[in-house]
Amino acid sequence: MDGAGVDVGGGEEVEGGGGGGHACSVRRDSVHVQRVLVDLTCKLRFTMLDVRRLRLLRELAERGTVTAVAHALSYTPSAVSQQLAALERDAGVPLLERVGRGVQLTEAGRRLVTHADAVLARLEAAEADLEAASGRVFGRVRIASFQTAAHALVLPVMHPLEERHPELVCQVVQAEAEDALPALRLGDVDLVIGEEYEHAPRQRDPALEYRDLCRDELVFAVPASHRTAGQETIAFADLAGEEWAGGELSTAWHDMLVRACRSLGGFEPDVRHYVDDVRLILGLVGATGAVALVPLMGWSGELGGVVVRPATEPDLHRRIFTAARRGTADRPAQTAVRQALAGRARALGLQTA
Numbered sequence: 001m002d003g004a005g006v007d008v009g010g011g012e013e014v015e016g017g018g019g020g021g022h023a024c025s026v027r028r029d030s031v032h033v034q035r036v037l038v039d040l041t042c043k044l045r046f047t048m049l050d051v052r053r054l055r056l057l058r059e060l061a062e063r064g065t066v067t068a069v070a071h072a073l074s075y076t077p078s079a080v081s082q083q084l085a086a087l088e089r090d091a092g093v094p095l096l097e098r099v100g101r102g103v104q105l106t107e108a109g110r111r112l113v114t115h116a117d118a119v120l121a122r123l124e125a126a127e128a129d130l131e132a133a134s135g136r137v138f139g140r141v142r143i144a145s146f147q148t149a150a151h152a153l154v155l156p157v158m159h160p161l162e163e164r165h166p167e168l169v170c171q172v173v174q175a176e177a178e179d180a181l182p183a184l185r186l187g188d189v190d191l192v193i194g195e196e197y198e199h200a201p202r203q204r205d206p207a208l209e210y211r212d213l214c215r216d217e218l219v220f221a222v223p224a225s226h227r228t229a230g231q232e233t234i235a236f237a238d239l240a241g242e243e244w245a246g247g248e249l250s251t252a253w254h255d256m257l258v259r260a261c262r263s264l265g266g267f268e269p270d271v272r273h274y275v276d277d278v279r280l281i282l283g284l285v286g287a288t289g290a291v292a293l294v295p296l297m298g299w300s301g302e303l304g305g306v307v308v309r310p311a312t313e314p315d316l317h318r319r320i321f322t323a324a325r326r327g328t329a330d331r332p333a334q335t336a337v338r339q340a341l342a343g344r345a346r347a348l349g350l351q352t353a
Contacts, residue, residue, distance in 0.1 A: 051123065053087035054116040056080055057095065057105075061113045062186055065102055074190070085335045095328035124327025138167030144180035145172065145193040148278050149297040149320060152348065153213075154193065157340040168333055176251055176276060177202070177332060183322060184208060191334055192323040193341070195295075197256035199263065209329040211338065212353035213320045217296040219308045221285045228309070235312035236265030245273040245284040245292045254316075258294055264313050282306055297348065320345070 059069045060123065066084075070077045083218040088095045095109035105113065131139070145154050150172060158170045176184065177194030184192045185207055193213070196202050204210060220234040228234045246269070247253030273284050280299030285292050286305040295318060299308055309314075322338055345352050 002025050017274045037133055043058060045095040049090055050087065051119065052082050054089070054112070056083050057109065058113050058116045058120065059186065060084065060103075061105055061110070062182075062282065072186070073204055087128060098353075107130075113255060121207070121325065123328040124325060128328055128331045131332050132330065137165040137166060137240050137336045139331070140169045140171060141191055141333050141337050142171045142173060142189040143191045143337065144175045144183060144189040146176050146180075146195060147174055147276060148295060149195070150174055150191045151296050153320075153341050153344050155313045156343050161226070161336060161340050165333075165336060168336065170337065172204075176248075178251060181208065181323060182206065184325060187325070190324065191337060194320060194321055194323060195207075195320045196254060197261040197265065198317075200252045200255040207326060208323045209326045210321050210323050211329075213322050213338070214350040214352045215317045216320055216350060217310070217318045218293055218318060219296050219310050221282055221292045221297070221299075221306055221308050222293050223285060223289050223291075224307050226289075226307075227306045231309060233312040234309045236261055237267075238312075239291050240265055241289070242270070243290045244269045244271045245281045245288075245290040246274065248274045251276060260293070260316075297350065320350075 016078050016145050033317075054068060056073075059072065060066065060080075062235070063069050063072060066077050073080075080214060084096060091108070091112065095102045095112060115328070132246055137298045143154055154172055158172070162187045172188055173180070173183075175189075175192075177192060178196065180189060180192040183189050184203060195216075220228075220239070222229055222234070222239075228238050231238075236307050244257070246257045254271070254274070257271070258269060261267055262265070272290060273281070275281055275284070276284050278294050281294060282299070282303050284290050286303060294308070296308070322341070324334055326335060341350050
């Protein structure tokens with residue numbers, strides 16, 4: 001075939017010198033096709049990242065250690081490490097770097113986590129759309145709620161909900177919003193019921209969708225023998241110098257009490273008891289002579305030796321809200337739960353959104 005052109009497809013031949021003095025030719029359109037295939041292969045390499053591995057990387061960014069990720073997802077640490085190594089190979093750039101006995105994300109790893117958040121949210125939104133298209137209310141809803149709302153709002157609606165929707169399963173996890181909201185972001189729960197106070201607003205996570213559920217009035221609880229018990233209303237300044245029962249440290253309830261006493265009463269409260277159970281707080285008021293600021297939703301009127309009075313200061317309340325991941329907020333199951341909670345709040349006489 002000395003001096004002959006090599007035909008590998010239709011089109012114009014291109015001749016070139018070959019080894020040993022042989023000439024060869026390759027058609028221009030064949031070269032073009034090969035280049036397109038190479039370019040396409042390179043591009044596809046960046047679209048084939050495994051979603052399950054992306055989730056592991058996101059989990060590592062949130063939980064901090066491979067062991068914590070393995071425990072949360074019921075994997076072995078070695079399996080997590082192997083999957084992260086495979087993701088790194090697929091990505092073609094270092095995603096992790098060793099620090100001491102652990103690992104941390106590189107800049108590229110942190111950037112990929114941002115994209116992983118968006119990808120996982122869109123997948124959850126797609127699943128929610130498909131559930132809505134089915135016309136059914138089904139699946140599991142893990143509800144994380146603080147104690148008062150769990151008693152007053154969640155427990156009374158669970159059985160009626162499951163009777164109305166036999167394919168729906170509701171599970172309750174008692175948790176303050178400080179713990180429940182991070183768990184929601186990680187997918188450990190599906191719906192959070194939390195509280196927010198004017199004097200202690202919460203920072204909003206853009207990955208979550210917040211919806212107001214109702215407003216709950218805050219009232220003072222004092223011993224029946226207290227000098228203010230006969231008043232129609234009680235002002236913060238009336239309780240300066242008293243011992244207080246309040247929420248646990250580092251909770252919105254505790255922060256609200258301290259800030260309200262400072263801004264509305266002009267004093268620093270002497271908080272002696274730190275609990276988040278309203279019934280226990282009311283018990284402490286009756287047993288120890290302490291005073292407290294409590295939500296009206298937690299008052300049953302059955303505790304002797306304790307009276308509650310509204311505050312002289314206007315519009316003292318807390319906002320009860322629900323939160324869900326943006327991709328799941330409109331799941332039919334979650335919509336049914338939120339509607340039931342709103343109906344229960346109205347039945348209690350609470351102002352709903």
